[in-house]
Amino acid sequence: MTQKQYDESSFRVLKGLEPVRERPGMYTRTDSPTHIIQEVIDNAADEALAGFAKNIHVVLMRDGSVAVTDDGRGIPVGLHPQEGLPVVVLAYTVLHAGGKFDKKSGNSAYAFSGGLHGVGVAVTTALSTRVEVEVRRDGKIHQIVFADGGRSIGELQDIGSAGKHTGTRVRVWPDGRYFDSPKIPQAEIERLLRSKAVLLPGVKVMLDIEQADGSFARQEWRYTEGLAGYLREMVAGAEAVAPLFTGEAYAGADEDFAQGEGAAWSFGWFDGMQLNESYVNLIPTVAGGTHESGLRTGVFEAVKSFIEHHSLLPKGVKIQQDDVCGKMSFVLSARILDPQFQGQVKEKLNSREAVKLVSSMVLHPFEAWLNQNVEYGRAIAELAIKQAQSRLKNAQKVEKRKSSGVAVLPGKLSDCESEDIADNELYLVEGDSAGGSAKLARDRETQAILPLRGKVLNAWEVDPNRLFANAEIHDISVAIGVDPHALDAPDGVLSGLRYGKIIIMADADVDGSHIQTLLLTLFLRHFPRVVEAGHVFIAMPPLYRIDVPAQGKKRPARRFYALDDNELNAIRDRLIKEGFRVEQLEIGRFKGLGEMRSDQLKETAMDHATRRVLPVTLDDVSSARTLFDLLMGKGEASGRRAWMEAKGNLVEADL
Incomplete structure (x- = not known):
């Protein structure tokens, strides 16, 4: 097989709106163009929220385009002092450019808005064949056209007098190549516009839908209460x-x-x-x-x-x-x-x-x-x-079934008080030290802790009859209340399940990832119905802690957590934009879960309101098992080597 050359010419730099067109799913929904239209509607709503617009008007055209009009201030059309381009061009063609930054410093044009990082309508431009923007501002009507996903930018033209009227009208033709369906669901737009009327007292929200004969059917919302x-x-x-x-x-x-x-x-x-x-x-x-x-x-x-x-x-x-x-x-x-x-x-x-x-x-x-x-x-x-x-x-009924069994719960299991399976959670925690922190951090009512010593056995090729020879696997099976079984086992195999969520919680490093993989291997091979039913989850504890000093009386000291280097860099960049110097930020790296204080572990991995927990899902069982055969099978060394040579560069590893 001919190896592809890997040198300096192999690197490609995506510029302008090319990243959006290359990976649209990272920036928007791709089932329909609804979200790229919502970005335009949200901008009009932000003008109303700021107190400048009293009317929002949306028109669905038969040619698939959508027009959004507001009577707000009108987006600025003058040259940006640093970039030297009209601001309207920056807003619609440059990622991470907008008027919703600097909220804390008081320099933002919007005190409260949904805009975070200036990505919004630039995505709309990138995924549309044509975007027409008409601005009424400073007594004039200005117009500009963006075509071919923003590759073609027309001239900003003065097309008439606006008198005292101000506002912005945006017409968008979504590019059907980027969406599963090019049709905009009318019901979703109606629901979105109705919600804007509910949340903006005194603002009239209108929707016109073009009919086959060229006429328009109108809906209008205004909620006085x-x-x-x-x-x-x-x-x-x-x-x-x-x-x-x-x-x-x-x-x-x-x-x-x-x-x-x-x-x-x-x-x-x-x-x-x-x-x-x-x-x-x-x-x-x-x-x-x-x-x-x-x-x-x-x-x-x-x-x-x-x-x-x-x-x-x-x-x-x-x-x-x-x-x-x-x-x-x-x-x-x-x-x-x-x-x-x-x-x-x-x-x-x-x-x-x-x-x-x-x-x-x-x-x-x-x-x-x-x-x-x-x-x-x-x-x-x-x-x-x-x-x-x-x-x-209901819990008493469960208790009777449990007491009739012969299995004795593991001594190191710190069980929860509730017997409501829907609410109960079992944390499988790496190490006794981390298990101790987790016991202090947990909600005793609904969260149970089972510490695991060392790395669990690779159970991919272990005979089910010999599985309980391993003490850790034996304890896991007894704790969850489910015996090992095959993929085609009947639904009744889950009748003894004691927890609605089984959460794997390991360190945020390479060893922790290895333990996660071994536990997922165990569940996929020997407890597949538990995974298939959506009961297995992975906790995402942070790798870094960032302590931010107070900013006067109004902004107390804050603390952020980052999962990895990329998230750390993003938080650090955001804080620098807020005016902090790098030396003001105290950044610490957790060596493991056992090093974290119980309140930190609770906030980042165990409190329902603030934790990050990912569900484990099985979209294609056959493909998953084939991949695990390759990666976890003892006789697949040559296959793994070939796989690493072909795809090893795609793996992101903290080495």
Whole structure:
């Protein structure tokens, strides 16, 4: 086989918008063009959020294009002082350029927005055949056209007088080559625009859809009651346990949070109906995040305090957060100065400070409301107590099945108190030292710890009948309540499962990765139905800790964690842009889980609100087993060598 030459000419530098066109999935959803249109709509909504736009108008054309118009300030068209290009050109053709940086220094054009790193509408340009931008500003109408994914940039033209009118109109023709379907789902756009109307009181949001005869069908949204009106509309017909609790609260100048940070909310409990929607700076967070965790924390603490104050809790019953919030419906809109999202599509908020922010804003107002409306408070409390009693009843059934077995749980297992399999988690932890830290950091109610000594046996080719000769594998099997089995085993093989999540937690280094691989090998070969059912997860503890000094009274000292060098560099670059010098940042590298304090381990790997845990999924069992045969089989040394020669350069390893 001819070897390809590997020299200086092998390196390729992606410039401009080429990285987006080369790997669109890293920047946007590729099932449809919805997200690249949403980027344009979000810019119009940010103008409304800042108080400058009163109307947002979207038109879906029959030719597949979409036009978005607002009456905000209009994007600047003058030359950038450093780059020497019109600002509108930078916004639509340059990655990491925008008007939403420098929020802490006060130099940003937007105090609160979903924009983080200036990637948004540049992605829209990169994945479109044509983008037309028309700006009304300074009494003139300016127009510019970007074609062929931003490769062709027209001249910025003055095409007429705007009088006193201002605003921006953007028309986009998505390039169908980059999407599974070039069609924009109308229902998604309607849902997005309706949410903007809900979150922007006083702003009129319109959608026109071009018909076959050339006419337009219009929909229009404006919610005078805001969040409460929207939630009532969505749960119409369901019987309410108590009236909605609606409110908002934002930080003042002398509080722990940045001025203006806070949340607006409306929530309640309804029979047979549940709706959960959340937003951050008007961006829909369909996968939830830390702001939702903060809302649930605040509501739970308020209801728990009410129950204790009125002595409502029956003997032997312990209230958990899910008992209170499991059937709660809510709409939440958080405002965060510098939000950190999971991925460019911003479906989940990761900002750790949002938990404390939202919970502190909700807790005291709701607690006061409950005590002022005791009848409604009792109704909510009774619902939560019924949920807790039902949970305990189910746990007793599980306990009977468990006590009838002959297996004795491992002595080193620190089991959890709850018997609710859906909530219970087992952490398989590398080493006794890390196991000790994990025991201190865990939630005793739902989290169990099983320390593992040394590296687990490579079980890929071990006979199932000889598997229990290894003490570590024996303890794992007994702890999870499942015997080794084949891939075609019946569903009943999981009947004794004791934990809904089995989480592998190893050091964030090469040895830790090896232990993860050995445990995944064990589960894939001998407990495949556990993996297939989605019960196996991998914790992602950090490799680095970054301590940031305080910035006056308004910004206390902060701490960040980084999984690897790339994330460390990204955090360091971000802090330097905020005005910190490198020597001000204290960066420490964890040698392992055992070195981490229990509070650090809890925050980064065990607390539901702030941890990073990845699910292990099986898309193609046959391909996975073929690869494990190659990599873990004892007789595959020559095959592994050939594989490493062919693909070893693709592996990222910390050597």
